[in-house]
Amino acid sequence: MSFKLVNIWNPKGGQGKSMIAINLAAAAMEIKLKPLVICQDPQGTSTLYHKGGNLHFDVVSKIPDSKPDANLVIIDHQASDWEVPKGKIILMPVKPARSQYKTYADAKKRAERQGKQVITVVTDANHQRADEMATARKLVAKGAYEIPASGVFSRSDSDLISIFDPLMDRAYKVKERRREFLQILGAIFTGMIEEDGDLQNVA
Ligand SMILES: Nc1ncnc2c1ncn2[C@@H]1O[C@H](COP(=O)(O)OP(=O)(O)OP(=O)(O)O)[C@@H](O)[C@H]1O
Ligand SMILES: [Mg+2]
Secondary structure, eight states, X not given: OOBEEEEEOOSSXXXXXXXXXXXXXXXXXXXTOOEEEEESOTTSHHHHHHHTTXXXXXXXXSOOSSOOSOSEEEEEOOTTOOSOOSSSEEEEEEOOSHHHXXXXXXXXXXXXXXXXXXXXXXXXXXXXXXXXXXXXXHHHHTTOEEEOOOHHHHHHHHHTOOTTSGGGTTSTTHHHHHHHHHHHHHHHHTTOOOBOSXXXXXX
């Protein structure tokens, strides 16, 4: 099976990397893809979700040394990992609070200097705060996607389930949030290169 590879990266902690890794993989399942999440931290959030037993895809804690049995490979990077990931497409989540933004901006510059295609996803913007709204709007105007602040993520987090789990069907605005993930998935797939070999060579 050939596969597509997405690295979810931002050296700043708590930006939504793992939240996106899990829900993007769950969105991929909805459209009949076979995702694999790689979380290099055995104590990492996506590994923890997997241990919860409610995900319908695999999460592994190291890069497999052969061709993956998946057609979408999502790497959930750890905080403080400043090494620009290999692979052409990098998805960078960023919370729009001022204290969080600088790491994203610095890391994005590094990635772009290496010719990467960066997809920015603004996460958790508090629409009650004018400064956060302004930052979110500015990023969206430049092509970023947005997953606004939403209670569905704390709820799914406490149950270690994705927002696509049927248990979330009646949660407030879950349909909107699901649609955002499917859109991001569409954006990732547009013009994306397929890899066809061992993961060790590309990840
Ligand atoms: N749009 C959102 N609305 C509400 N909460 C959010 C949103 N995006 C992210 N969060 C919450 O922010 C917290 C941090 O997210 P997450 O653990 O995915 O970040 P991370 O970048 O993987 O962090 P780390 O670098 O520590 O691994 C989680 O509790 C997550 O549910
Ligand atoms: Mg994480």
